[in-house]
Amino acid sequence: MAKEVKKSKKKTSKKEQMTKDNRFFNRELSWLEFNDRILHEARDTKNPLLERLNFLSITASNLDEFYIVRVASLRDMASVDFEEKDIAGLTVKEQLTRIDAKTRESMALMYSTYNRSLLPSLRQENIFLADYEDLDETMKHSADEYFASVLYPIISPMAVDSGRPFPLIYNRMLNMCVMLDGEESLLSSKEHKGEKSNVNYATLQIPNVVPRLYKLVKDDGSVYFVPVEQIIKANVHTFFHGQTVVASGCYRIMRNADLDIDEDEAEDLLKEIEEQVRKRRYGKIIRLEVEDDIDPDLLEFIVSELHIRERDIFSVNGPIDLTFLSKVNSALGKESYKHLRYKPHTPAAPAMFDEDLDNIFDKIREKDRIVHHPYESFEPVLEFVRQAANDPNVLAIKQTLYRVSAQSPIISSLLEAARNGKQVMVLVELKARFDEENNINWAKTLEKAGCHVIYGLVGLKTHSKITLVVRREEDGIRRYLHLATGNYNDITAKIYTDIGLFTASESFGEDASEFFNMLSGYSIPQSWNRLIPAPILMKDYFVKKIRREAENASEGKEARIVAKINSLVDGTIIKELYKASQAGVVIDLIVRGICCLRPGVKGLSENITVRSITGRFLEHSRIFYFLNEGHEDLYLASADWMPRNLDRRVELMFPVEDPDCRKRVMEILDTELNDTIRAHFLSEDGTYHKTDLRGKIKLDSQERLIELAEEAIASRKIMNEKMEFEPQVSSEEQ
Structure with a gap:
């Protein structure tokens, strides 16, 4: 038998080997590919210059979060010798090694883009991101005065010696370390390289309570931006009288920010999360960033004090932390440099609502209505909750909140509703990453106002987006619903593409009541009319739908699947899609971010096409x-095809049934599937490429969807004018 096994292994074909070992991409490396697509937008000269700065800022911010969450989690696994391989067959250590190599490659490209493309392009527009040393004497004087009057009073230099240990360095905060030489000082000398010397050290945090960039405007209209750390570095000697500054250099650390919450043991989830958020500042250091020209002795000191491994040091050829680039746009002023920005976009009035949103419940009762953000205004969502709060016929409002804005009008309406004596139940998800503190504060505010606040189910994040309004009407109690793919956040609604459905359908309403009872109590409905929830039903539902298409294709019938999602990671779903492809199902996937599915492999996934769309909107x-x-079954959902969404989160999917609503959603899909400008296509080897435009119509789906929203409003105005001026015909004339 052993010989037979050996013989069989020897004859394994390339196709069989692909099927066994290489059917999936690693999720972390796929995410880094996604971030490189954002970086591509920063490098694309067809994008307006200031928007390219924003894209590079987003790339840097994304990478920071990736490290403090995903890489930190992998480090935790490695520390306990976690041996299980991922979906792509990689161990934790193999993943970390590949992530490190890919990250260094990407960061080199980021700073090359900054230095060799963006800075020269800005200079051509008389905008300068300059070092202090590049300023003329007049500008240096102005910068020095700013240091003396604003920066100096804020900064607290922290000496490091035997009596004053190296201070706590906060996550992602920019700092400066200074090497000093001088005998006449309160600073006691410190051992350096094992020998007694007069070398002393101090560190100071670059203040984040002032803008990172100091703006100067010359008489000729040219604009200079100087990073404040450059101004501080030029004047750092003023903090250390009697000492000589030998060297100074900036550095930044990243700490593990992944919360470790034991919900089963926590007596009070809100207090437990508050404590875990506080502990983030003490998380283990996983990365150190320094300037590439930092003094070697200074670097050695920082590394020694912070106990950093050499492989965790990243040196950069430029300013540390490029997220400051997002501030250049606003610092220049809205009315200037319009040619360097996207054409301003104001969301259109929703085509399926009248411009007048008075009596919104009457409109929803007439028919289901769809709103597509940010192409259409978020106002109907705000007005839905606002009118519910003040309508004397509304008895109750129930809502799930995941991420809301700092000055949320949604929260304001819920508070008003409670003051007006309505039953208000709100699920505030405290575990929404990096929004924990904001959500904790809102939860406390809502509770004080008399709202019933719950924090979700133990072991699960509640990621669903649903609002239920219970209203007393002449014919009895009626339930009104808003269901959505995105958060109740008026700020992100201007830049995230999401769809919301308003309905007064009784079957939807019954499910909504059952859903909220499930969240607040112990009841799990045995059946559902319209809503498909996770984690109890959605995954199996998807598998059933995919298998049915595969069966139809096997029987020679036309079969097709289209999915637009943020990420595709779930192994079960991917395997079912592979089987469907092999059966002949045509599968089009629009996956913005991570995609672990390998498309275009003969005999495995040759009928699957994966595209990712990046642009001004997320x-x-x-x-x-x-x-x-x-x-033609058509659904909207809050969930992606990821294990966390399908297995560990409370999510909702719902059908789109109204013919007009279905037409709108299909129009969105068709537009994105025909995109030839913004779409990046995933290749079999895991890389992405743009389509060859020769012989093709140039279509930017996001710009086209802006046009469609505007065209819909123009068409509605024409129809309204026609109805207004069309003479009525009497029955006798007929």
Whole structure:
């Protein structure tokens, strides 16, 4: 038998080897590929210059969060010798090694883009991101005065010696370390390289309570931006009288920011999360960033004090932390440099609502209505909750909140509703990463106002987006619903693409009541009319739908699947899609971020096409389409095809049934599937490429969707004018 096994292994074909070992991409490396697509937008000269700065800022911010969450989690696994391989067959150590190599490659490209492309392009527009040394004497004098009057009083230099240990360095905060030489000082000398010397050290935090960039405008209109750390470095000697500054250099650390919450043991979840958020500042250091020209002795000191491994040091050729680039746009003023920005976009009035949103419940009762953000205004969502809060016929409002803005009008309406004596139940998800503190504060505010606040289910994040309004009407109690793919956040609604559905359908309303009872109590409904929740039903539902398309294709029937999602990671879903592809199902996937599925492999996934769309708006909506022998099942959801969404979160998917609403959603899918400008196509080897435009119509889906929203408003105005001026015909004339 052993010989037979050996012989069989020897004959394994390349196709069989692909099927066994290489069917999936690693999720972390796929995410880094996604971030490189954002970086591509920063490098693309067809994008307006100031928008390219924003894209580079986003790339840097994304990478920071990736490290303090995903890489930190992998480090935790490695520390306990976690041996299980991931979906792509990689161990934790192999993943960390590849992540490190890919990150260094990407960061080199980021700073090359900054130095060799963006800075020269800015200079051509008389905008200068300059070092202090590049300023003329007049500008240096102005910068020095700013240091003396503003920066000096804020900064607290921290000496490091035997009586004053190296201070706590906060996560992602920019700092400066200074090497000093001088005998006449309160600073006691410190051992350096094992020998007694007069070398002393101090560190200071670059203040984040002032803008990172100091702006100067010359008489000729040219604008100079100087990083404040450059101004501090030029004047740092003023903090250390009697000492000579030998060297100074900036550095930044990243700490593990992944919360470790034991919900089963926590007596009070809110207090437990508050404590875990506080502990973030003490998380283990996982990365150190320094300037590439930092003094070697200074670097050695920092590394020694912070106990950093050499492989965790990243040196950069430029300013540390490029997220400051997002501030250049606003610092220049809205009215200037318009040619360097996207054309201003104001969301259109929603086509399926009248411009007048008075009596919104009457409109929803007439028919289901769809709103597509940010192409259409978020105002109907705000007005829905606002009118519910003040309508004397509304008895109750129930809502789930995941991420809301700091000055949320949604929260204001819920508080007003409570003051007006309505039953208000709000699930505030305290575990929304990096929004924990904001959500804790809102939860306390809502509770004080008399709202019933719950924090979700133990072991699960509640990621669903749903609002239920219970209203007393002449014919009895009626339930009104808003269901969405994105958060109740008026700020992100201007830049994230999401879809919301308003309905007064009784079957939807019954499910909504059951859903909220499930969240607040112990009841799990045995059946559902319209809503498909996770984690109890959604994954199996998707598998069933995919398998049905595969069966139809096997029987020679036309079969098709289209899914628009943020990420595709779930192994079960991917395997089912592979089987469907092999059966002949045509599968189009629009996956903005991570995609572990390998498309285009003969005999495995040759019928699957994966595209990712990046542009001025962040693609966030989740849409699912199944041909179903011409019945065309169409769904919207809050969930992606990821284990965390399908297995560890409370999510909702819901069908789009109204013909007009279905037409709108299909229009969105068709537009994105025909994108030839913003779409990046995933290749079999894991790289992405733009389509060859020769012989193709140039279509930017996001710009086209802006046009469609505007065209819909123009068409509605024409229809309204026609109805207004069309003479009525009497029955006798007929």
